[in-house]
Amino acid sequence: METAPHIAVVDDNMEIRELVMRYLGEHGYRVSAAENAGAFLRLQESSPPDLVVLDIMMPGTDGLGLCRDLRAASPVPIIFLTAIAEDTDRIVGLEMGADDYLTKPFNPRELLARIKAVLRRVQGQPARRGPARAGKVRFGDRVLDVSRREVLGPDGVAVPLSTAEFRLLGVFLEHPGAVLSRDQLLDLTLGRTADVWDRSVDNQVSRLRRKIETDPARPVLIKTCWGDGYQFTTEIEPA
Structure with missing residues (x-):
């Protein structure tokens, strides 16, 4: 299990966090959860994830803000969870560098398929060698x-x-x-x-x-x- 991809689920809804953690865990992933941006940043320091499932609407720093901060420092793949009415936020999120999105309510099976697809794509990309985000x-x-x-x-x-x-x-x-x-x-x-x-x-x-x-x-x-x-x-x- 230690070599399995580590997925971080960031969502202020406890039911969604528990559902995703349980489902992904049953399919062999290591899963951690955070209820907000601050909790995720503490989690990232101790156990950096291989992919982040990120809700857009959260109290405090929302998903778009956290995505922007992550993209300034890390290429970690991001899949957004969005409400159906959040088309503008979804588009902005993709423009910020999110790799995919899924609208709520969602089927955990579809989320699993999106995670697998994003990880396959990232693993198939050449390694970064240049100072991409230097001033x-x-x-x-x-x-x-x-x-x-x-x-x-x-x-x-x-x-x-x-x-x-x-x-x-x-x-x-x-x-x-x-x-x-x-x-x-x-x-x-x-x-x-x-x-x-x-x-x-x-x-x-x-x-x-x-x-x-x-x-x-x-x-x-x-x-x-x-x-x-x-x-x-x-x-x-x-x-």
Whole structure:
């Protein structure tokens, strides 16, 4: 059991916590529960989870706030639990980096399937090697300012990035030298929403090249690996 994935359930509803703990425990997972963000942070210090099942509506720091804090420091997968009426919060949560969501009331069997799918996807991704969330990251003669979401060129001029471009560049900086397939890029940038944007990767790469390459027609930072995907070829370091 000690080698089984550790799932943290964060929900202020005791019945939901107990239901999920019991069901996942019966299927071989190690499960811990927390009733709010503070309790989860204490839990995380002693036993970091492999995946977090996170309710959005909680007293104090809500699920969106906790997701934002987690994403600033950790790539741990997150599955949101949301009420049907919370479409806006659900979308915001996915944009913050949540990997999936499930609406309440939910079937524990479906939650189990979502957990398995997210863990499979995460385990199939290449390991992060770059300083993804540093304040500033240098690559070649350019610097990404993470907080401002802009790239500083060698002339000192700042070029703003769209949300999609910022995510894509972040993925490349996290995996320097790795050949990333289109499917991997979709999973790493968009998670569950990838099916909506399954033809956007090439367009986003082209747009990003226009902002960071000296000559986008002859790219040297983001190489095309025909039949396999794309490769970020430049060394990176904190700026």
